[in-house]
């Protein structure tokens with residue numbers, strides 16, 4: 001039996017890599033040997049330093065994924081600097097919190113555009129390059145516990161992440177036989193900007209912590225191993241899964 005978690009010689013696009021889970025994923029892939037193309041709208045300087053410290057090549061592409069406009073450019077630039085895109089991690093995502101009864105169309109559209117629409121069309125654009133040379137690749141979507149559960153006060157987020165789980169399965173079914181593995185990771189409750197409002201609410205914060213069997217919130221570095229695994233040859237026969245990394249939350 002042979003298997004490998006080594007990503008030497010591979011290039012990975014990671015969206016939203018300037019902070020939080022995206023940064024931790026980029027660093028983990030870099031530590032496993034991948035070259036990183038970091039995509040996002042904010043400065044990637046810190047991520048660049050961390051990836052280069054791990055010995056990786058690094059390139060950043062400024063792009064706002066609230067529309068489809070930058071997608072062609074992202075793929076062209078990533079291909080130009082690396083020769084080939086082997087791995088895509090769709091991590092960029094936003095959340096808006098309000099009661100469903102008062103939720104606005106803008107908060108619906110903004111979240112769906114970044115979390116679902118751009119994710120689909122970036123995956124499509126990258127997959128076209130992976131299919132063109134018939135060498136396949138890995139696509140990893142960052143889903144959520146809200147891919148499995150309802151949540152409260154986040155209607156568009158839950159819809160987007162539930163949709164992303166379905167999209168992961170659909171793309172896996174279409175592309176598995178063509179050598180592209182499409183899978184998702186469902187992070188539990190991690191300490192990032194995304195969960196700041198929850199952590200600042202003493203009631204919600206202690207309710208959440210009380211339900212996590214591991215007894216602590218996730219640290220972004222807790223996600224790296226799952227990303228490396230799904231990006232690596234060790235996952236070559238894994239298609240369409242949504243892998244929880246949640247301290248046991250869903251087991252409760």
Ligand SMILES: NC(=O)c1ccc[n+]([C@@H]2O[C@H](COP(=O)([O-])OP(=O)(O)OC[C@H]3O[C@@H](n4cnc5c(N)ncnc54)[C@H](OP(=O)(O)O)[C@@H]3O)[C@@H](O)[C@H]2O)c1
Pocket residue numbers: 015016017018019020021022039040041042063064065066091092093094114142143144145186187188189190191192193194195
């Ligand atoms: N933290 C958790 O507990 C948790 C749990 C489940 C799932 N997730 C998911 O994990 C992913 C990363 O979130 P996070 O927790 O690391 O939160 P975060 O710190 O808020 O990071 C979100 C990332 O997405 C980027 N982004 C947002 N809108 C964008 C846009 N229009 N164009 C380009 N990039 C954009 C952000 O860039 P800026 O910094 O420039 O805004 C940032 O890099 C998201 O998909 C989130 O839904 C998080």
